[in-house]
Amino acid sequence: MASHRRPKQPSRARVTVLTTAAAAAVALTSQAANAAPSEKPSKDEVKAKVDKLYEEAEQATEKFNGAKEKQEKLQKEISTIQDNVARGQAELNELRDSMGLAAAAQYRTGSIDSSVQLFLSSDPDDYLDKASTMDQLSAQQVDALKKIQEKQRELAQDRSEAAEKLKDLASTRTELGKKKKEVQGKLAQAQKLLNTLTAREKAALAAEQASASNESAGEALGAGAGSGRAGAAYAWAQSQLGKPYVYGATGMSSYDCSGLTSRAYAAAGVSIPRTSQAQAGIGTKIYSVSQLKVGDLVFFFNDLHHVGLYAGNGQIIHAPRTGTVVRYESMGTVGGPFMFGVRV
Incomplete structure (x- = not known):
């Protein structure tokens, strides 16, 4: 005898899952059907974006130009200071040599005095203070020591100024490098956009520019x-x-x-x-x-x-x-x- 047992019904949970999955599938299919294909930007849209990138590149270019100009100026100033230092050092050496020769002559004759001994072994600034009260120096020696003292001050100032300008130069070179990269980056982005245009679109843009320029x-x-x-x-x-x-x-x-x-x-x-x-x-x-x-x-x-x-x-x-x-x-x-x- 045939069985009259009713088939087993799916559980309520299973029905819910199946229903949800089916609805999602229908929604995705509908979205896929209605979604517009990815559109390539128009010639005018590309031009607008490229023009904006070129404007930003030009902004960076003028900053690049400013940093480059500053670098060149600093290099010239540093070179001038270094030349001054070299000349000043030569003059200082000459002054010291002349004092040394005077001391040597006094030593050979046995007449070297305490003033020259002090000069050869101590700081000229300190010695001049002492000599002014002790009256131990001849007028010629006082003049020579004052020249040495002034030349030492000038050299110290020049070396300090050169050091500051060298620091500024290093900072300017860093800025120059950053601006150069920024310009190159903007130009690369613009070129990438232009490469999306067809040959006909590129020709059309060039023709528009030429016509406007001629007008x-x-x-x-x-x-x-x-x-x-x-x-x-x-x-x-x-x-x-x-x-x-x-x-x-x-x-x-x-x-x-x-x-x-x-x-x-x-x-x-x-x-x-x-x-x-x-x-x-x-x-x-x-x-x-x-x-x-x-x-x-x-x-x-x-x-x-x-x-x-x-x-x-x-x-x-x-x-x-x-x-x-x-x-x-x-x-x-x-x-x-x-x-x-x-x-x-």
């Missing part, structure tokens, strides 16, 4: 040439159009922003500081664009990390950033606010 050039050339030394600096900058931006460069094959402006004014016979921040502190400040003249220095961003030369009609000539060349550009597309101009 700015037309506007600038319509403003005419400058005059005086500002005009001479501007004319020289025009001769550098098309040369690439390289951080830390001052020509003649490449430039960064302040490298171009400092070299342009040097070509006009005017020495100005190396960095944009230092250049902002010279001359007469001009806050209205309408008051600017061709060749005036123009500064951008709140920290003044970018500088160019005014080209007229709201245009500038400058070395913008890595990946570009010396070119014309509208002041409104530099990427940061115009702060003021400087007439040198």
Whole structure:
């Protein structure tokens, strides 16, 4: 006879587990179906990110330039002090030798006096104090000892100053290395982003930049040439159009922003500081664009990390950033606010 026993029902706990698992599976499947595939950033998005990285790299570049300039200045100062110390030591040795010869002559004649003996065996400062009351020195010996005393003081001061500057130099070199790494890191990040673009996208970006520069050039050339030394600096900058931006460069094959402006004014016979921040502190400040003249220095961003030369009609000539060349550009597309101009 067939069995009529009912099949064993699953426990309530097992039903709950199975139900939960099934719901999770359905949810995951639904999420997978609805999730958008990972999208590659657009050309404009890449450009915006790259421009930001280049701006940060330029900020670090101007700090790098400042540290490099300080290093060069310290090296020159240290070299001068070391030369002074060498000359001073030679003079001191000569003074001591002359005193020694005088003592030797007195010894040979048996007339060496207590004053020379004291000099040869004790500190000149202490001895001069004693000699002033004992009247044991001749006028010539007093003069010689005073010269030795003064030369010793000068040498001690020079050596102390050299030691401090050497410490400052070591600190500056450390800062220089950090800023160089920071710049290189930003540029590497930017290049990595640019590498995500197709050849067609890269060509499109280059074409956009070239078109904008050509339009700015037309506007600038319509403003005419400058005059005086500002005009001479501007004319020289025009001769550098098309040369690439390289951080830390001052020509003649490449430039960064302040490298171009400092070299342009040097070509006009005017020495100005190396960095944009230092250049902002010279001359007469001009806050209205309408008051600017061709060749005036123009500064951008709140920290003044970018500088160019005014080209007229709201245009500038400058070395913008890595990946570009010396070119014309509208002041409104530099990427940061115009702060003021400087007439040198």
